[in-house]
Amino acid sequence: MTGDQGKGAGKTAVDAKDSRRDRLKLALRENLKRRKSQARGRSDAASSENADVSLDDASGEKPHR
Incomplete structure (x- = not known):
């Protein structure tokens, strides 16, 4: 009978x-x-920043208006 209690506890x-x-x-x-x-959010934000830079001139500076 004491053996049954040990099995239940295990x-x-x-x-x-x-x-x-x-x-x-x-x-x-x-x-x-x-x-x-x-990570997806960071890569989406980084790709949108890169898209803005690619629209600018080659120097990476925004054109003066």
Whole structure:
């Protein structure tokens, strides 16, 4: 009878590890999505800045009006 209690406690520890692993997996996935979104935003901003510069003269200075 005492052996049954030990088996139940071990199963709870395994469930806790699985639960923790699932939470970490979800957190990592959300973090990756957030970082990709930030990188896309930075590259979009950089490409729009480069587009403005390409419309100017070769020196990179804006024309005087």
